[in-house]
Amino acid sequence: MKITIHGGRLIDPANNIDDTLDLHIAEGRIVALGVAPEGFVAEQTINASGQIVCPGLIDLQARLREPGQKQKGTIASESRAAASAGVTTLCCPPDTRPVIDTPAVAEQIRHRAEAIGMARVLPVGALTQNLEGQQLASMQALQSAGCIVMGNARHPIANTLVQRRALEYAATLGLTVFLNSEDPWLASDGCIHEGALSTRLGLAGIPECAEVIAVGRDLMLVEQTGVRAHFGQLSTARAVEMIAEARSRGLAVTADVSAHQLFLTEMDVAEFDSSCHVRPPLRSQRDRDGLRAAVADGAVSAICSDHQPHDRDAKLAPFAATEPGISALETLLPLTLRLVEERVLDLSSAIARLTSGPAAILGLEVGQLGIGAIADICIFDPKHHWRVEEQSLLSHGKNTPFLGWELSGRATTTLLAGRIVHQAK
Amino acid sequence: MSKPNIQLDSNGRLRHFLTTEGLSRQHLTEILDVAESFATVGGKSVKKVPLLRGKTIVNLFFETSTRTRTTFELAATRLSADVQSINIATSATSKGESLLDMLHNLEAMHCDMFVVRHADSGAAHFIAQHVAPHVSVINAGDGRHAHPTQGMLDMFTIRRHKGDFANIKVAIVGDVLHSRVARSEIHALNTLGVGELRIIGPKTLIPPSVNQFGAQVFHDMERGLDGVDVVIMLRLQKERMKGALLPSESEYFTRYGLTEEKLAVAKPDAIVMHPGPINRGVEIASSVADGPQSVILEQVSNGLAVRMAVMSMVLGRQGEKSNGKEG
Numbered sequence: 001m002k003i004t005i006h007g008g009r010l011i012d013p014a015n016n017i018d019d020t021l022d023l024h025i026a027e028g029r030i031v032a033l034g035v036a037p038e039g040f041v042a043e044q045t046i047n048a049s050g051q052i053v054c055p056g057l058i059d060l061q062a063r064l065r066e067p068g069q070k071q072k073g074t075i076a077s078e079s080r081a082a083a084s085a086g087v088t089t090l091c092c093p094p095d096t097r098p099v100i101d102t103p104a105v106a107e108q109i110r111h112r113a114e115a116i117g118m119a120r121v122l123p124v125g126a127l128t129q130n131l132e133g134q135q136l137a138s139m140q141a142l143q144s145a146g147c148i149v150m151g152n153a154r155h156p157i158a159n160t161l162v163q164r165r166a167l168e169y170a171a172t173l174g175l176t177v178f179l180n181s182e183d184p185w186l187a188s189d190g191c192i193h194e195g196a197l198s199t200r201l202g203l204a205g206i207p208e209c210a211e212v213i214a215v216g217r218d219l220m221l222v223e224q225t226g227v228r229a230h231f232g233q234l235s236t237a238r239a240v241e242m243i244a245e246a247r248s249r250g251l252a253v254t255a256d257v258s259a260h261q262l263f264l265t266e267m268d269v270a271e272f273d274s275s276c277h278v279r280p281p282l283r284s285q286r287d288r289d290g291l292r293a294a295v296a297d298g299a300v301s302a303i304c305s306d307h308q309p310h311d312r313d314a315k316l317a318p319f320a321a322t323e324p325g326i327s328a329l330e331t332l333l334p335l336t337l338r339l340v341e342e343r344v345l346d347l348s349s350a351i352a353r354l355t356s357g358p359a360a361i362l363g364l365e366v367g368q369l370g371i372g373a374i375a376d377i378c379i380f381d382p383k384h385h386w387r388v389e390e391q392s393l394l395s396h397g398k399n400t401p402f403l404g405w406e407l408s409g410r411a412t413t414t415l416l417a418g419r420i421v422h423q424a425k
Numbered sequence: 426m427s428k429p430n431i432q433l434d435s436n437g438r439l440r441h442f443l444t445t446e447g448l449s450r451q452h453l454t455e456i457l458d459v460a461e462s463f464a465t466v467g468g469k470s471v472k473k474v475p476l477l478r479g480k481t482i483v484n485l486f487f488e489t490s491t492r493t494r495t496t497f498e499l500a501a502t503r504l505s506a507d508v509q510s511i512n513i514a515t516s517a518t519s520k521g522e523s524l525l526d527m528l529h530n531l532e533a534m535h536c537d538m539f540v541v542r543h544a545d546s547g548a549a550h551f552i553a554q555h556v557a558p559h560v561s562v563i564n565a566g567d568g569r570h571a572h573p574t575q576g577m578l579d580m581f582t583i584r585r586h587k588g589d590f591a592n593i594k595v596a597i598v599g600d601v602l603h604s605r606v607a608r609s610e611i612h613a614l615n616t617l618g619v620g621e622l623r624i625i626g627p628k629t630l631i632p633p634s635v636n637q638f639g640a641q642v643f644h645d646m647e648r649g650l651d652g653v654d655v656v657i658m659l660r661l662q663k664e665r666m667k668g669a670l671l672p673s674e675s676e677y678f679t680r681y682g683l684t685e686e687k688l689a690v691a692k693p694d695a696i697v698m699h700p701g702p703i704n705r706g707v708e709i710a711s712s713v714a715d716g717p718q719s720v721i722l723e724q725v726s727n728g729l730a731v732r733m734a735v736m737s738m739v740l741g742r743q744g745e746k747s748n749g750k751e752g
Contacts, residue, residue, distance in 0.1 A: 196634035200446070202546040202569030202608055205633065271431070272547035316525060316555075318545035318567070 001043055001418060002026045004036065008048025008379060012055060013352035014368030016358070023053060025375040028418035032371065044420075045320070046413055047378050054351045054415065055367050056088025056376030059359035060178075060256050061232055062307035062329055065396075067108065069135065073309040073396040075109065078329065079118035079322040081395040083422040085330045086378030086411030087305075088102035088119055089358075089366055093178075094126040095153035101126035101137040103145035110146050118421050120376070122362070124178055125150045127166040133157035136166055139173055146363065151178030151232070154279055158184045164221050171227035176362065178232050180364025181214035181239070182206075182280065191320045191405060193266040193281040201272065203320060206281050208236050215239040219246050222253055230361050231255040233306050237290020244299035254361045255299070256260060257291050258306035259335040260326055260401070262344075264288075268401060274315045275401040278306075296345045301357035305332040309397020327397030330388075334407035375418035384410045431553055438742050441562045442735050444571040445613040453580065453616055460581050460734035463503075464727070474547075476737045477506035480537045484510040485527075486565070487543040492701060493565050497540050500732035506537075506740075524548075524660055525555055532557050537740055539563070546570035548603075560737045569603050575700050576609025576730040582724050583655055590614065594621040596691075599659035599681060599708055600630045602635050602670075606629045606661060606700045607659055614700065615639045625649035626681060629670040646680065646687050653691045658683050658699045661708045674707050676708070684710045688718065696720045 024032040037201040065073035094100035113121035125142030157163040194205025221230040307324025359367025390398040414422035434440040501508035553562040566572040643649030702706030
């Protein structure tokens with residue numbers, strides 16, 4: 001299928017392009033920008049005037065809930081939500097049920113996602129068996145089954161020796177490791193940020209140092225083992241400062257934050273609002289500002305959704321008994337664009353945090369619009385104003401603290417390898 | 426803040442009683458004044474008043490309790506309400522889903538009020554958010570969050586002995602971190618305009634940022650008790666030794682246990698309070714618990730009057746409204 005995307009403002013941070021240019025696609029790849037190649041006859045033309053054309057978004061952490069928790073979401077429902085949100089590639093963490101610690105589970109997810117064909121789903125293999133932090137998972141077998149990244153989801157490895165061995169072994173295989181650093185003892189039974197609000201509500205807190213100490217430990221191990229490491233969903237200003245400092249010393253580490261951490265703080269929990277129950281917890285205003293600064297200066301090179309769809313019952317209980325997590329795929333792009341509105345960073349940098357930034361972390365060729373690139377493309381209308389409501393979300397999970405927010409920007413067309421997987425009515 | 430206070434109805438009157446936080450001095454003073462009027466009922470030969478005749482109150486206790494449950498039952502009975510207590514052993518399976526189902530089932534039997542005790546902070550708020558519009562909720566203790574009737578009976582006891590709050594110094598001693606009673610007292614004392622509020626305990630048992638709640642923190646008992654009018658001792662659970670919060674009960678008693686010697690630095694007429702049940706020789710010496718300055722048993726009697734006051738204000742409010750329409 002030959003497609004021309006006509007009249008849009010093309011923003012491709014990887015190739016430093018921001019210009020009104022037509023984009024021509026043939027056989028799933030980008031064949032030309034601007035003037036069509038000789039003899040190119042588009043079978044379909046997409047009118048993108050007044051809209052922005054950018055690489056398909058890459059989400060470093062989104063849970064699809066399949067296998068294991070289909071009452072919360074399925075690969076079909078959540079990858080459809082992804083396509084509608086302009087996301088063409090997403091990493092699925094290994095905390096499925098069963099865990100992605102065998103090639104069978106990784107292949108099952110990949111094959112199912114390919115059959116549905118709405119988004120590229122990259123299963124993240126487990127670092128340790130059943131995420132228990134004791135025995136290493138069969139990383140080479142997982143790698144052969146298509147896992148390019150290993151991680152232990154939000155089950156940080158408590159035993160420092162096991163952590164060291166896991167990183168050494170992953171480095172042996174040339175694998176990238178996703179780390180969700182948190183000291184399990186300091187976090188213990190906490191469910192919100194430790195501070196004035198945890199004192200007021202009488203909820204067990206997770207102190208800032210639970211993250212900072214674990215990031216410190218893991219940075220040392222990364223330096224020692226030489227593994228390619230990425231720190232996911234950091235929540236504290238101190239931790240991102242440590243990442244920036246390590247990078248300035250030449251350590252090749254990267255980091256992302258989830259979009260909600262850039263807008264919400266512990267105060268949003270207010271009177272036990274379970275939609276704000278999330279791990280890591282919403283932190284202080286100072287942390288939010290520090291994360292924003294790190295996203296702006298590039299020390300944090302990706303923004304992810306950390307999508308966690310839930311069924312209604314999961315959030316219907318006293319706060320600590322509810323399940324943590326936010327349904328976030330469909331607010332990823334508009335919240336990132338809101339950072340531009342709030343003058344945290346410019347539009348091209350904002351798009352970079354959702355495209356070229358995460359692509360570089362994963363070592364993928366997608367995330368850019370060069371000639372010959374795979375045509376994963378997101379077209380969005382930055383002036384489309386919409387209100388986040390349960391019925392406006394395609395995800396099974398309606399659990400978002402952004403319900404009622406007025407946001408701007410929504411994908412109108414999404415292409416996956418040159419195939420239209422979403423088109424707004 | 427745009428959100429309406431869940432504890433108040435559209436006329437600004439008490440609909441639920443979930444926490445002492447966020448209520449005005451007027452609300453808290455009204456509770457104390459109404460309790461004062463009930464304090465005499467217990468002494469009469471006819472112990473009942475017909476205020477809540479025809480009302481059904483269900484005590485839902487997800488945590489075991491003897492004293493609190495009994496005083497709530499007695500308070501309801503003395504107000505002539507029908508009362509039923511349900512003890513639900515807390516198990517891992519008693520999650521929100523079944524909790525909501527249970528509530529809706531009880532509502533279907535036309536209850537007017539739930540008195541709830543639950544191990545999770547925020548449980549009473551959660552229930553109040555999901556009950557039918559005609560049902561009221563009283564929090565009888567939720568996790569570490571709040572125990573507002575205990576907080577108010579302590580205010581009642583203090584007011585009876587000390588009069589005005591503005592001129593007194595109050596010290597709360599012990600495990601503030603895990604104490605819902607302390608939180609309810611801190612908010613109530615602040616709202617009632619206490620002269621000075623002190624928190625005394627080891628760093629392991631003092632929650633972070635507690636100074637933001639108008640309290641001055643002391644780690645030294647003698648300095649903290651110096652010149653205070655009211656000493657509120659908190660119960661120390663034995664589990665605290667396991668969590669590496671304290672080395673031993675005896676070391677705790679040596680440093681923070683209230684003895685006659687330590688009490689001597691307080692004002693000579695200082696009163697000693699404890700929400701009970703007390704651990705003799707752990708947080709308080711028997712000679713103090715049973716001594717002349719102790720008002721611990723008086724607190725228990727006052728609990729009845731305060732719970733009657735809160736129940737009648739919350740449920741009587743609806744009665745007045747319909748009476749008004751009829752008239």
